[in-house]
Amino acid sequence: TGPKPLAGRTAIVTSGPTHEPIDPVRYIANRSSGRQGHAIAAALAKLGADVTLVSGPVAIPDPAGVATLHVERAEEMRDAVISRLPTDIAVMVAAVADWRVAASAGQKIKKRPGEAPAPLQLTENPDILKTVGHHEKRPAIVVGFAAETQDIERNGRTKLKKKGADLIVANDVSPETGIMGGTRNRVKLISTTGVEEWPELDKDAVAERLANWIAERLNQGAVR
Numbered sequence: 703t704g705p706k707p708l709a710g711r712t713a714i715v716t717s718g719p720t721h722e723p724i725d726p727v728r729y730i731a732n733r734s735s736g737r738q739g740h741a742i743a744a745a746l747a748k749l750g751a752d753v754t755l756v757s758g759p760v761a762i763p764d765p766a767g768v769a770t771l772h773v774e775r776a777e778e779m780r781d782a783v784i785s786r787l788p789t790d791i792a793v794m795v796a797a798v799a800d801w802r803v804a805a806s807a808g809q810k811i812k813k814r815p816g817e818a819p820a821p822l823q824l825t826e827n828p829d830i831l832k833t834v835g836h837h838e839k840r841p842a843i844v845v846g847f848a849a850e851t852q853d854i855e856r857n858g859r860t861k862l863k864k865k866g867a868d869l870i871v872a873n874d875v876s877p878e879t880g881i882m883g884g885t886r887n888r889v890k891l892i893s894t895t896g897v898e899e900w901p902e903l904d905k906d907a908v909a910e911r912l913a914n915w916i917a918e919r920l921n922q923g924a925v926r
């Protein structure tokens with residue numbers, strides 16, 4: 703149990719990668735374990751929120767106490783998220799593929815010896831966070847993530863504006879940090895009210911602190 707500052711509130715969370723089909727057996731994707739997004743969904747539920755998690759393909763279990771929807775592609779993820787608005791809270795953690803194959807093949811593309819492989823025509827995927835951040839049914843609190851390898855603060859501020867978010871949780875994913883796919887995370891919170899730097903923590907601890915940050919912001923009725 704514990705305090706339930708999010709009782710009566712609704713939240714939508716995205717997590718994991720998206721898979722963009724090339725043909726029935728091949729796909730394009732970003733690396734993402736889903737650990738951080740799933741932990742955030744669980745942490746919001748623990749504070750009493752009614753949480754829907756929209757998850758791309760991951761190898762981890764659905765979090766307890768959270769309604770989980772499984773999707774593959776960015777467009778499916780976008781549709782699942784938008785159809786659930788309005789919510790009080792949106793936390794977009796998924797590593798959505800920036801591009802999809804313009805015309806994915808209905809049959810497996812055959813490899814022909816001696817022939818050059820067919821080039822892939824890519825087209826841009828919808829930006830789910832940006833859509834939510836500018837939506838007429840925009841949640842009261844919109845949170846995005848930013849995986850950066852340099853200029854974390856500057857890029858975070860730019861992203862905050864562009865996406866229409868209240869908060870960007872930025873982390874350094876340079877290979878030497880070991881954060882990608884790991885169990886720990888080190889983040890900077892870039893919000894409309896300033897920058898906060900958190901120490902390296904377990905992804906579960908980051909999720910708990912973030913859920914508390916959201917509860918405080920929501921309950922103080924802060925407006926943008």
Ligand code: C5P
Pocket residue numbers: 716776794795796797798799800827828829830831832845846847848849861
């Ligand atoms: O622009 P960039 O991909 O760096 O932004 C990252 C943030 O935007 C994350 O919160 C991610 O979940 C979200 N995003 C999204 N849809 C996309 C691309 C990113 O929701 N197509």
